[in-house]
Amino acid sequence: xxxxxxxxxxxxxxxxxxxxxxxxxxxxxxxxxxxxxxxxxxxxxxxxxxxxxxxxxxxxxxxxxxxxxxxxxxxxxxxxxxxxxxxxxxxxxxxxxxxxxxxxxxxxxxxx
Amino acid sequence: xxxxxxxxxxxxxxxxxxxxxxxxxxxxxxxxxxxxxxxxxxxxxxxxxxxxxxxxxxxxxxxxxxxxxxxxxxxxxxxxxxxxxxxxxxxxxxxxxxxxxxxxxxxxxx
Numbered sequence: 001x002x003x004x005x006x007x008x009x010x011x012x013x014x015x016x017x018x019x020x021x022x023x024x025x026x027x028x029x030x031x032x033x034x035x036x037x038x039x040x041x042x043x044x045x046x047x048x049x050x051x052x053x054x055x056x057x058x059x060x061x062x063x064x065x066x067x068x069x070x071x072x073x074x075x076x077x078x079x080x081x082x083x084x085x086x087x088x089x090x091x092x093x094x095x096x097x098x099x100x101x102x103x104x105x106x107x108x109x110x111x112x
Numbered sequence: 113x114x115x116x117x118x119x120x121x122x123x124x125x126x127x128x129x130x131x132x133x134x135x136x137x138x139x140x141x142x143x144x145x146x147x148x149x150x151x152x153x154x155x156x157x158x159x160x161x162x163x164x165x166x167x168x169x170x171x172x173x174x175x176x177x178x179x180x181x182x183x184x185x186x187x188x189x190x191x192x193x194x195x196x197x198x199x200x201x202x203x204x205x206x207x208x209x210x211x212x213x214x215x216x217x218x219x220x221x222x
Binding site for chain 1: 118121146148153154155156157158161201208209210211212213214215
């Protein structure tokens with residue numbers, strides 16, 4: 001039981017490049033979400049999903065896309081990276097929205 | 113609009129001290145209030161959580177006090193240890209997602 005697995009752990013991009021951050025969970029959780037963590041800002045919700053085929057926007061969705069084709073996977077896509085998207089990205093999952101969320105160890109993304 | 117306000121930003125205590133971290137929320141519809149602990153290079157991990165129908169919850173050395181009328185809740189760490197040095201986040205949930213406070217960096221000196 002690996003929990004929530006995020007890949008890659010580190011990534012450096014150039015402005016305008018695109019990439020996909022991967023998130024997978026093996027706990028059969030219905031709820032999955034993406035947060036970004038910036039110094040002094042706490043964690044802010046980007047997008048979330050309440051089940052396969054269902055996604056919705058969080059607090060800071062602009063510049064990011066998500067899809068949920070399976071229960072296990074919830075990738076986050078940056079279509080055209082901007083320096084303002086330099087951050088640490090965390091994926092989380094839970095049985096339901098108000099149940100304990102299990103976080104991955106994050107992807108540290110730098111955009112030059 | 114910051115819906116969950118956390119204080120202090122940083123806190124230094126001696127081993128054995130009782131650090132207290134406070135949070136205040138605005139939305140009375142929030143129905144789940146967890147605290148997360150985060151070590152450098154790791155994701156946040158659930159420490160303890162409370163629902164608004166309970167005024168206090170204790171798990172080991174960690175206690176949440178909840179004041180529904182004041183819309184405030186706090187984390188107390190009894191007999192703090194250097195290993196408790198970490199960043200602590202309070203959060204509040206309404207349905208599908210968590211709204212986090214900005215975090216408190218706790219340092220427990222030996």
